[in-house]
Amino acid sequence: MGVIIKEVESKSELKKFVKFPFSLYAKNNFWIPPLIFDEINTLDKTKNPAFEFCKAKYWLAYKKERIVGRVAAIINKRYIELWNNNYMRFGWLDFIDDEEVSSSLMNAVESWAGENNIEAIHGPLGFTDFDPEGLLVEGFNEIGTFGSIYNDPYYPAHLEKLGYIKDTDWIEFKISPPAEVPEKISRIANLVLKKYNLKVLKVKKAKELLPYGREIFNVINDTFKDLYGFVVLSEKQIDLYIKQYFNFIRPDYVPIILDKSGKIIAFGITMPSLSLASQKAKGRLLPFGFIHLLRAIKKNDCADLYLTGVRPDYQDKGINAILINEMAKVYIKDKIRCVETNRELETNYKILGQWKEFDGRQHKRRRCYIKTLNNK
Secondary structure, three states: OOEEEEEOOOHHHHHHHHHHHHHHOOOOOOOOOOOHHHHHHHHOOOOOHHHHOEEEEEEEEEEOOEEEEEEEEEEEHHHHHHHOOOEEEEEEEEEOOOHHHHHHHHHHHHHHHHHOOOOEEEEOOOOOOOOOOOEEEEOOOOOOOOOOOOOOOHHHHHHHHOOOEEEEEEEEEEEEOOOOOOHHHHHHHHHHHHHOOOEEOOOOOHHHHHHHHHHHHHHHHHHHOOOOOOOOOOHHHHHHHHHHHOOOOOHHHOOEEEOOOOOEEEEEEEEEOOHHHHHHHOOOOOOOHHHHHHHHHHOOOEEEEEEEEEOHHHOOOOHHHHHHHHHHHHHHHOOOOEEEOOOEEOOOHHHHHHHHHOEEEEEEEEEEEEEEOOOO
C-alpha cells in the first residue's frame, strides 16, 4: 500500500495534525515541543484573526493506516497585495525519511496552488512572522528554542529533490555574555541617551507593560515592514498577541526606550530560555506543565533573544547600544551563561554586526525555499 493523503477537515484530525511531531521526535533531545493548545488555536480558522485575509488547507499523509507526515498551505492575500508576489506559503512540514511521503505532501500543496493560479510556493512560513519559519539546514545537534522549527537533517534533501531552491536564509548565534558590560557599549549607550533626551522605561510587573503593548507592535510593524515576507499585523492580531504573551514576560528582560514625550522608540524582547522546560511540559500547561515554565522564567542560566525593534526615524543613531547595554546588565545580574539570538536574515548586516562585541558563534541556519510553478 502506498501513501494516502487526507485533508484535515475535523477537530480530531487537526489534533492529530498538531500532535504528529510529538511521535516523530519522541526520542530527539533537540526538538522543543510547542504548546498543543497554542498550535491548535493558530491553525483554527475560527480563532486566528489572520483568516480575515488568509486561506489555508492542511494535509496528513498515511501509510499502512499510520500517520507519516503533515503539511499546511497558506494563501496570504495581504502578502500577495503588498509584495506583488502571487505566492503560496507552506509550513508545519514534517515527514518520515521517505521520498514517497514528502513528494505526496508537496504534491497536495502544489495541486491546490494550481487551482488558485499561484505562481510560486515558498516556505516554511506561517501566517505571520510570529509563527515558526525557516527549515533548519545547519545546527541539527543544537537544542531548539521555544517557537522555532526543528527538523531532521534529511528534510532539505527531500525538498531540493522536488525542485525547491534557496530563497533566503536566517542565521542564529549562541553568545556568552561578558562578566562586565563592554565599556564601548556602555559609553555609546550613555551618549545616545543624553544626545536624544531618551530614557529607559523601568517597571516591576508585567501588567505595567500592558499600556505599551499596542505601541510595541506598532513599532514592530514600522521596523519590519520591508523585511522578507513580513505582513503588517492587524489590530485584531495585535490584540491577540498582547493577550497571549504579555502575561508571561519578565519586564526586566524587555528593555523599552522612550523619547522625551514618553513614546516608544525602541524595544527588545528577550526571555529566560523555555527550551528545557518545554521538553518537560510535553506540550501541555496542565496539570503540571505550567510549573516547569514558571520555574524556567524565574530561575535560569540561559536566555533567548526573540526580537528587537527601532523606530525608523531613530535607526542608525546608536539606539541598539542602549538595548544591548540594558540586556547585558540583566544577563550579568542573573548569571546568564548563554544567549540564543534566534533567527536574523543573513543580509541584515547592521544587526549581525552588533554581536562582534561578544564571545559567540553562529550555530544554526534556517532556509526559506521557493519553487516556481507553471501556473499563470
